[in-house]
Amino acid sequence: MDTQQFHEMEAKCTRENLPRCAAACPIHVDARGIMAAVRKGDFSKGYALFARTAPFPGIISRVCDHPCQEACKRVEAGGGLAINALERACRDFNAKPLIKNNLIPNKDKKVAVVGAGISGLTVALNLSYKGYKLTVFDASREFGGRLLKIPEATLPRQIIADDFEILTKLGVQAKFGVTVGNTDGADVLFNDLLAEFDAVYLGLGQIKAADFALGLELDSDGCIRIDPVTLGTSNPKVFAGGSYRQDSSELSLINAVSDGKSAAVSIDRVLQGAGATLHTNRTNEGPQPTRLFTSMEGIEPLPVVSMVDPGEGYTREEATEEAERCLDCQCAECMKLCEYMQHYKAPPRTLAMWIFKNMSGVGGHKFNQLMNSCSMCRLCESVCQDDFSMADISREARETLVSIGKMPPSAFDFALQDLKYSNSDAFAMAKHEPGFSKSEIMFYPGCQLSGSAPGQVISVYSFLRKKIKDGVGLMLGCCGAQADWAGEKETFAETIQSIKAEWERMGKPKVILGCPTCVMIFKNNMPDISAEFLCSFIDRIGLPEIPPAESYTLALHDSCTTRYEREIQDSVRNILRQLGHNIEEFKTSRELTECCGFGGLMQISNKDLAHRVVDRRINESDKDYVTYCAMCRDNFTNRGKKTYHLLDLIFTDETGKIAARPPVGYSQRHENRARLKTTLLREIWGEAVQDRQAPVKLVISDKLSSLMEDSLIMVSDLQQVVDYAERTGNKLQNTVNGHFLASYKPAFVTYWVEYSAGEDGFVVHDAYSHRIVINATDHGITPEQPGQCPVFSSLT
Amino acid sequence: MPRVDQEEMLGNGKDIICAKCDIPLKVGHVTLGYVGTTFPVDLFKCLECGLVYIPSGLARGSMVEVERALEDK
Ligand code: SF4
Ligand code: SF4
Ligand code: SF4
Ligand SMILES: [Zn+2]
Numbered sequence: 001m002d003t004q005q006f007h008e009m010e011a012k013c014t015r016e017n018l019p020r021c022a023a024a025c026p027i028h029v030d031a032r033g034i035m036a037a038v039r040k041g042d043f044s045k046g047y048a049l050f051a052r053t054a055p056f057p058g059i060i061s062r063v064c065d066h067p068c069q070e071a072c073k074r075v076e077a078g079g080g081l082a083i084n085a086l087e088r089a090c091r092d093f094n095a096k097p098l099i100k101n102n103l104i105p106n107k108d109k110k111v112a113v114v115g116a117g118i119s120g121l122t123v124a125l126n127l128s129y130k131g132y133k134l135t136v137f138d139a140s141r142e143f144g145g146r147l148l149k150i151p152e153a154t155l156p157r158q159i160i161a162d163d164f165e166i167l168t169k170l171g172v173q174a175k176f177g178v179t180v181g182n183t184d185g186a187d188v189l190f191n192d193l194l195a196e197f198d199a200v201y202l203g204l205g206q207i208k209a210a211d212f213a214l215g216l217e218l219d220s221d222g223c224i225r226i227d228p229v230t231l232g233t234s235n236p237k238v239f240a241g242g243s244y245r246q247d248s249s250e251l252s253l254i255n256a257v258s259d260g261k262s263a264a265v266s267i268d269r270v271l272q273g274a275g276a277t278l279h280t281n282r283t284n285e286g287p288q289p290t291r292l293f294t295s296m297e298g299i300e301p302l303p304v305v306s307m308v309d310p311g312e313g314y315t316r317e318e319a320t321e322e323a324e325r326c327l328d329c330q331c332a333e334c335m336k337l338c339e340y341m342q343h344y345k346a347p348p349r350t351l352a353m354w355i356f357k358n359m360s361g362v363g364g365h366k367f368n369q370l371m372n373s374c375s376m377c378r379l380c381e382s383v384c385q386d387d388f389s390m391a392d393i394s395r396e397a398r399e400t401l402v403s404i405g406k407m408p409p410s411a412f413d414f415a416l417q418d419l420k421y422s423n424s425d426a427f428a429m430a431k432h433e434p435g436f437s438k439s440e441i442m443f444y445p446g447c448q449l450s451g452s453a454p455g456q457v458i459s460v461y462s463f464l465r466k467k468i469k470d471g472v473g474l475m476l477g478c479c480g481a482q483a484d485w486a487g488e489k490e491t492f493a494e495t496i497q498s499i500k501a502e503w504e505r506m507g508k509p510k511v512i513l514g515c516p517t518c519v520m521i522f523k524n525n526m527p528d529i530s531a532e533f534l535c536s537f538i539d540r541i542g543l544p545e546i547p548p549a550e551s552y553t554l555a556l557h558d559s560c561t562t563r564y565e566r567e568i569q570d571s572v573r574n575i576l577r578q579l580g581h582n583i584e585e586f587k588t589s590r591e592l593t594e595c596c597g598f599g600g601l602m603q604i605s606n607k608d609l610a611h612r613v614v615d616r617r618i619n620e621s622d623k624d625y626v627t628y629c630a631m632c633r634d635n636f637t638n639r640g641k642k643t644y645h646l647l648d649l650i651f652t653d654e655t656g657k658i659a660a661r662p663p664v665g666y667s668q669r670h671e672n673r674a675r676l677k678t679t680l681l682r683e684i685w686g687e688a689v690q691d692r693q694a695p696v697k698l699v700i701s702d703k704l705s706s707l708m709e710d711s712l713i714m715v716s717d718l719q720q721v722v723d724y725a726e727r728t729g730n731k732l733q734n735t736v737n738g739h740f741l742a743s744y745k746p747a748f749v750t751y752w753v754e755y756s757a758g759e760d761g762f763v764v765h766d767a768y769s770h771r772i773v774i775n776a777t778d779h780g781i782t783p784e785q786p787g788q789c790p791v792f793s794s795l796t
Numbered sequence: 797m798p799r800v801d802q803e804e805m806l807g808n809g810k811d812i813i814c815a816k817c818d819i820p821l822k823v824g825h826v827t828l829g830y831v832g833t834t835f836p837v838d839l840f841k842c843l844e845c846g847l848v849y850i851p852s853g854l855a856r857g858s859m860v861e862v863e864r865a866l867e868d869k
Binding site: 368740 | 816827828842847848850867868
């Protein structure tokens, strides 16, 4: 993933787009922020926020043509916010002097402004703040232009005077009663201005410019040609804007102010010698579109709050009530649903940025765990209007880190070992039905269903053989999802390759998949294989004869890997109805379903977060749950929620009795897979399978078992340790309690067991592991940086 | 970043003997290593056969942090 790709992915989040009010406001007054302040009754804060953007806040608060109100999202529920009236209330009830702008030291450049209307005065104000020497020319006798025609009741003269006082303070020179032009009657020759000043702004108002003979390029209507972005004219020193470039039928004070601001930016750039960059970075000026999404869910329509005395404006109470109507527009749709985002307390683009930084290694890899914790469940993508996908970003980043050898070994090693195991001889196989040399269909239960419910795999296989007459093949193995999630592109590709090869060897039968994750993997990576989800297939060919003895109301959890598979979701519901159960739907079901913590290998890389994810889900309903993914079933059951796999409901015992299976841990899953293969080979294919050499017998308490589960230590790991210690005598002994202590490192992890000999085998008292290697130099670790360990170095 | 104290490094090592050589463990130099970094430390070990003792507290405590710190460098 390069910067460009990353940017395209993260920019799909429009959360940082402006709310509609601020986007429609040409100068982007933070109306949302002002509303928030007013809601709290803090008018002074509201006024400060307003004045931060509005150059003449008194005037604008009275006579802005407020395009924001029409644009406001509230229009959809009662009417746009009376934002301008609330700005006035802020000024009326403001109790604090405004913070003064920092003055920038005087510059020796001089700027002339022709026309003392609001756009010209905005130019004058903003440029004198920057230290330029300003002179304003106007034919009249005072500042204000068109403002002076507004009735006193609407815009008191005192407010105008208060707002313009600053101009005099900043040393803006006024040349009143003078006309500017290149004609005979003009008091000041425009050409003289050009000679005397470094830049000129023309805020000419609603007049025709041709009469002035300014020597600027005109358009077909005889108006000065003005660049809409920079407000530049054909003379690089001259800029123009304000109501001059507005239609007389749609005069807009706030657009004139916006012109003044833009012209000031342009003039400043020209005078700083940056005239060549006049067009860069200007997209945020003036009214603009926004894609910010705001949920209207549960919003009741409310009309605009009216004023007791419109002439006086809002009272404090009225103002606060009106501000209460503001929806405080912001998009947090994904954050509302995603536990991962909530855990890391950051919006999606910030998280994406951290992931990207971690990938690039700028400042180290301190966001490794964050990068490896997204469950890639695609809930964010599903809920986001523009399909922002943290899953894609996470995968790209993980793949990159793997490819440069910087993926932390501890992150996904356990899952990769699991994959390796499932595709080894211990479990993997592909066979035609006994008595057939080809298969019409082939059942692929997947590693997790086989690990969790080997009995159901056998039931399903028998059922399929009864229903399908032309041969039902069976293939055991793992689809490679774990490698895909871990960013192990190569391992994943190899896995897909070997599945394809086996499928071809089996004569390319249609594949019936027992696991929704396999469905996702097959669909996305092996499109040439015709495949169908087991439950959908059963729904089509009909359920087994035995009707269930009981009927339940069950909360149905959809699996995240098939969130977009409407047909699968429908067939599952159909089966449940046929079985006579009532379905309770979650608010987040189908395409909005939540992950069980297995996705993206979250439960391997961030166990605590995965537990939180599960705990949240299992507390969403007090009904028993039903799901059609073995991992979801196991994760919910393991955290104490009674959860059925759909197959548990379909394949009951002969009396139709339904049994909820107990929790299944990692060790058990391995054991189950191996035993499933042996059982099938013996009972269905009648092969004489040799029992594996009986492993060392260990006695492990439940408490220690669950600790081992949390630490990703399997019983077979401990068996290897004890076997090794007893075989070689390489063990230590605690002289206080007589326990033996031994360690063994089968691959990357060193496992330790504290044990003693008991009647039924070795009693395990403790088990722990570490990845740090003992006697490292003997183990081929080449010290890149000897002695650099930040923690242990203190002891050396 | 926490510093590993002597107690955590050595644990109950003074109670431990090497069952093979039948002698008490003694504190000695050991080189630990992970992801391209090695670091010498002092741990209880059998001076005869070299068997090293990693106490459970060390494995569950600082070792995890050190692994994380080295991985995230
Ligand atoms: S749903 Fe999430 S990712 Fe999409 S725009 Fe909103 S905050 Fe951004
Ligand atoms: S509801 Fe509030 S934040 Fe949203 S557009 Fe209207 S004023 Fe702005
Ligand atoms: S993919 Fe799932 S876990 Fe990851 S950020 Fe999106 S919603 Fe959250
Ligand atoms: Zn020894």
